[in-house]
Amino acid sequence: MDMNTIEAVVPTTDPAEWRDGDAWLAGGTVLFSYGSFAFGRSVSDGGPLRRLLDLGQAGWTPVSVSDAGIELAATCTVAELYALPESPSVAGRGWSGLDLVRPCCDSFVASFKVWNMSTVGGNICTSLPAGPMISLCAGLDATATILGPGGSSRTVPVADFVTGDASNGLAPGELLRSIFLPASALSAKVAFRRLSLSNLGRSGVLLTGRLDPDDGLVLTVTAATKRPVQLRFAAAELPDPQQLAAAVEHSIPAELYHDDIHGLPAWRRDMTFRLAEEIRAELLGEGIRVSGDFWSPAGQPHATSAQPSAAQTPAPTKEAPNGN
Numbered sequence: 001m002d003m004n005t006i007e008a009v010v011p012t013t014d015p016a017e018w019r020d021g022d023a024w025l026a027g028g029t030v031l032f033s034y035g036s037f038a039f040g041r042s043v044s045d046g047g048p049l050r051r052l053l054d055l056g057q058a059g060w061t062p063v064s065v066s067d068a069g070i071e072l073a074a075t076c077t078v079a080e081l082y083a084l085p086e087s088p089s090v091a092g093r094g095w096s097g098l099d100l101v102r103p104c105c106d107s108f109v110a111s112f113k114v115w116n117m118s119t120v121g122g123n124i125c126t127s128l129p130a131g132p133m134i135s136l137c138a139g140l141d142a143t144a145t146i147l148g149p150g151g152s153s154r155t156v157p158v159a160d161f162v163t164g165d166a167s168n169g170l171a172p173g174e175l176l177r178s179i180f181l182p183a184s185a186l187s188a189k190v191a192f193r194r195l196s197l198s199n200l201g202r203s204g205v206l207l208t209g210r211l212d213p214d215d216g217l218v219l220t221v222t223a224a225t226k227r228p229v230q231l232r233f234a235a236a237e238l239p240d241p242q243q244l245a246a247a248v249e250h251s252i253p254a255e256l257y258h259d260d261i262h263g264l265p266a267w268r269r270d271m272t273f274r275l276a277e278e279i280r281a282e283l284l285g286e287g288i289r290v291s292g293d294f295w296s297p298a299g300q301p302h303a304t305s306a307q308p309s310a311a312q313t314p315a316p317t318k319e320a321p322n323g324n
Helices: 078-082 096-106 120-126 132-139 241-251 265-283
Strands: 008-011 022-025 051-054 063-066 069-073 143-148 152-157 162-164 175-182 189-195 205-211 217-222 229-233
Touching (some): 132 205
Antiparallel strands (some): 069 175
16 A cells, blocks of 8 residues: 655654654555554644654664574564474574464465565564464463663563553654564463464464463463463372463453454453463363464474465374364
8 A cells, every 4th residue: 555645655664763753664564555544543743643653673683582582573474483493503402482473373374475575573563463473472471571661671471561552661752673582481381272263364362372382371361362371280289170261351341352244242351251261271281272273282283374275184193173
């Protein structure tokens, strides 16, 4: 889409350059899809965008791996992230949490053109309930580093960064610099569930689960809710099905369930209870039942396309998807 209100494109990574009417430009897949007024919410005067602050020449290393964990630059593309689980840099580290990367990338349900332009940081900052990078990073207890004018810097958990449908904790002029995934979460046993109302549709419900090395259980609810919701259970307090259902009921009030053409709140609520129990049972070794798509059991090949062929069939160890 033409953005006919733009007067200048400024290559910079300095928040001090920001002024009313500006927007940070990374991959641009959202800005150039919706136009100058769609993201007026990010402009303090509420008017159209006048300048784009272009991060295209930032030169930030997309993925940095250390013993402490993984740092993703905000400009890391979905395609670069998708390649990470097979990278030599993570080989032999025992980070089973990386099993969430490709299902979350697949949840974009996007073309290769989008995958090679869309960025991790852009998806998080767009802050839509169905943002799959929010699901991935919140589920792995990632923290976001945010730069502000005057050289300031702060960190915030990604689970707290998104505050609602298309809203987040960025102040005017602030810039998301990177996202850090800690080794402690990456070392966890993980589970993934996703449901959509249509074949290859936008996520209506997306849950991830972790059984941490200390045997604590973490459940993260996204897409069904306007913002991420996390439930944590200590190793000594692992829930049974009734206790988990009560915790979900207590943690997610009715008004927090998202309502749009991709799913009514009542359906999202019911499926959240269903998928939460599937994840609990899987992680605690009580059996595996899989609703939804984009998930391959350990040892099974994973789809390499965001739009798998209709000829592909489910692995024999799981039930056929029933949520599309």
